[in-house]
Amino acid sequence: MDDHSELMPRLELLHDRVAVLIENRSAGDPTATDPLRGLFLSAEAVTYLLDRRPDPVPGTDAYAAALRRPEGRLLSLAETFALSPLDLHILVVALAPDVSRRFEPLYGYLNDDVSRRRATVALALELAGLQTDQILARARFHPGAPLFADHLIMMDDNPHLSLPSRNLQVPERVVAHLLGDDTLDGSLTNAVQLIGQNDPDSLLDRNFTHRLANLLTARDQATVVHLHETRPGSGAAVAVAALLATGHPVLRFTSTDGKLVPALVREARLRQAAIVAGPLPDDPAGTTRLIQALETARVPVVLTGSAPYDPHWSSTGAPIPLEAPGPRSAPAQLWLDEFGSAADGLDLASTVSPYRLGADQVRRATRSALALAALDGGPLTRTHIQQAARRQSAPLLDRHARRVTPGVGWADLVLPAEPLSSLRELALRARQRDRVLGDWRMRTGGGRGRGVIALFAGESGTGKTMSAEVVAGELGLDLYVVDLSSVVDKYIGETEKNLERIFTEADQSDAVLVFDEADAVFGKRSEVKDSHDKHANMQSAYLLQRLEQFDGIALLTTNLRANIDDAFTRRLDLVVDFPFPDAGQRARLWHHSLAGAPLEPGLDPAHVATRFEMPGGAIHSACVTAAYLAAGRDGRVTHDDLWSGAEREYRKMGRLVNVSSF
Incomplete structure (x- = not known):
């Protein structure tokens, strides 16, 4: 039996019962044929009401038997919401006008008010052969009763109406459900x-x-x-x-x-x-x-x-x-299944391994990457995939850190072989951490996370921040540089709260987090001599614990490695030392920084590189100064321009320029 045919026969049986009640009531009612019945009370009608006794109680009939043996959705409703046969009766009486309009005028007649075209509490009980003074019957309309507690029926909350006079209405969602409609509310x-x-x-x-x-x-x-x-x-x-x-x-x-x-x-x-x-x-x-x-x-x-x-x-x-279990990187096969032949020729495994995305996020990222490729009018590239994947990560860190979109690569780094090798290992760890720490169970105990943490140590300008940008670009992630001025607070406990917000948001994002000048917050603990020492040590202890639980990628940079607490160093995955560049490296840095500028024919910056001992950051600034001098006279960069830029940077570094020695 389908859902609709199961309800309609019960409404037909209810209609027969309504007809019996109308017949019983109209037999002695002098206003039964009065067109103004319910709107005007004559003296004759008042006399009838004073002498009226309760209508005969309908006996057990097919309608009552049907409610005692519900089927289909009525049965399911009764079992799910613990409804009694009386509850089902009240429900059917209340929903009848919503299914068949022929009940409206009949209810208006029985309510003695043609404007009251819905079942009232009194009418529902009368049709059940009950009276409104019966406590158990009234209890079915209590707010805690199943019909009302579970919002299967609504009742007028008009305080000026007595309970028997209040209208009953079934929400349309319940009516639709009983008629077989499963559309969402x-x-x-x-x-x-x-x-x-x-x-x-x-x-x-x-x-x-x-x-x-x-x-x-x-x-x-x-x-x-x-x-x-x-x-x-x-x-x-x-x-x-x-x-x-x-x-x-x-x-x-x-x-x-x-x-x-x-x-x-x-x-x-x-x-x-x-x-x-x-x-x-x-x-x-x-x-x-x-x-x-x-x-x-x-x-x-x-x-x-x-x-x-x-x-x-x-x-x-x-x-x-x-x-909830922490997220894992999606396997390359999942991305490949979504991209299909569009990813032919791409190294998907290395491209997508840094991203901790769920299957739905991967599907959205692939659609976005294909759309970006179509916008550019070319084939799908590694850049499209990385850009789309970053959009699926929660970008929450902008409130506490400065976002840097990587714009440099490995070719822009001028470093000795050892730190360069360490940086590539760092990128490798970030890509393979799920396999090594998860699948191979190489993670230590104590609640340690799956984060990758490294320390970049070296003098100012030796390339620490730039290297962090290169690593982020290699992984296809955004770089967030934490502004320590907005983190460190003079009030006790506030620094830890600020750091906790940053770590929490970084855990929820696919990004590389950089703590520049990290010795400001990761410094050595000292002997406790006063309350300030005590709270400084508590801050360091908190950071030690939080770093172990971190699941992201964090890079700490410092000019003073000796100031970093040894306990932090033991918890680092890598320590990369950035040496001061020698003459050969300085020459490469000068050439690289001038690669895009118009140069005087035969210009060789090797002589300047030999004479001025500067780190890469200062060399780049000197090249920028030289370029401005050349642009000011609308000419090419000359040896004198380079010399002027180098002298200026030397003085900024507090170094004396002995012209006679040059």
Whole structure:
């Protein structure tokens, strides 16, 4: 039997019962044929009302028997919401005008008011053969009764009307459900995504997903779980996969509007679905309201968010707090499956390995990369893929760090072989950390994360920040330089809070984080002589702990390596020393910096490189000065221009220029 044919026969039986009640009432009613009945009370009508006794109670008939033996969706509704036969009767009486308009004038007649064309509490009870003075009957209209607690029926809240006179109305979503329509509730359209099936996500931790699915189905009562996410969306993906594995469709609720929760819970119970809600609101009060509304939903509920679980959110302690598994890099095959032949000739494995994206994010990134390639009117390139992948990462660090889009590469570095080799190893570690630390289980205990942390040490201008930019460009990631002036705070504890925000946001982003002049916050701990020493040491202890838990890529730069605490050094993956350039390297730096400028024929900066001992940063500044001097006279860069630029940089460095020695 289909859903529609199962409801309509019960409405026909209800119509017969309404006809019996009308016949019984109109038999002695002197106003039965009065066209103004219900609008005007004559003396004769008043006398009739004073003498009137309750209408005969209809006996047990086919209608009552049908409600005691519901079928199809009525049966499912009764079982899901624990509805009694009387509840089903009230529901059918209330929804009758929404299905067939012929009930409206009949209800108006029985209500003694032609304008009251919906069932009232009194009419619903009369049609059941009950009176409004029966306590058990009235209890079915209590706010805590199943029909009203679960929002299957709405009732007038007009305080001027008595309970028997109040109108009953069934929400359109419930009517549509009983008629066989499974369209999502209109009020939830912009807040809920219905997920009935999903492609398996090969990036999820299958062991955790399986255990979560068992937890959500093993208990007698519906389970509420809170998944703490280290990266937005990672907990929701696991929750959806676990719930789909249990056979439940999923309602993915992304709104923070608590007013939608009653409709959400009703929708979930109508569909026998589970709820995945998140991210939770930022304000604790909003989170508390949302959780307390959902923890009594009587369906599996998974709450997700980046804030750790707070027991004060729940008055019952129902949610079970769990940690969602951290994200992993998507395998190149997943990208290749999405790109198809468009990626032929590209080294996808090295291009996409730095990105910690889920399967859905990979699909969005591939579509974006193909669109970028089409915009450029050429084939898909490594740059298109990296640009699209960066857009899928959470760009939260702009509030606390300066963003640098990498614009240099390996060819721009002039370094000895040893630091250059260390930089390439750094990029290798960033690409292969999931395999080595995850698949091969090489990560140490103690809660250590999968981050890659390196220290760049050397004099100012030797290329530390530029090398960080090259590494970020090689990995296809944005570079964020932390402004320590906005981090270090004179008030106790505030520096740690600022750093925690930066580390948390970096954990949620695919980016390279650079702490320039890191000795300001990563300095050596000292003997405690006063309260300032104590709190400085506490700050260092916090940083030691936080670095071990970090899952991103962090680079520390310092001009004074001796000032870095040894405990930090032991926790570093790499220490790269940037030496002061010798004469040969300085000559290469001069040539490289002048590569794009118009030069005087035969100009060789080797002589200037030999005479002026400067690091790469100062050499570049000297070349810029020389270029401005040449542009000012609309000519080419000459030896005198180079000499003038070098002298100026020498004086800026506090060095004396002994002209006679040159």
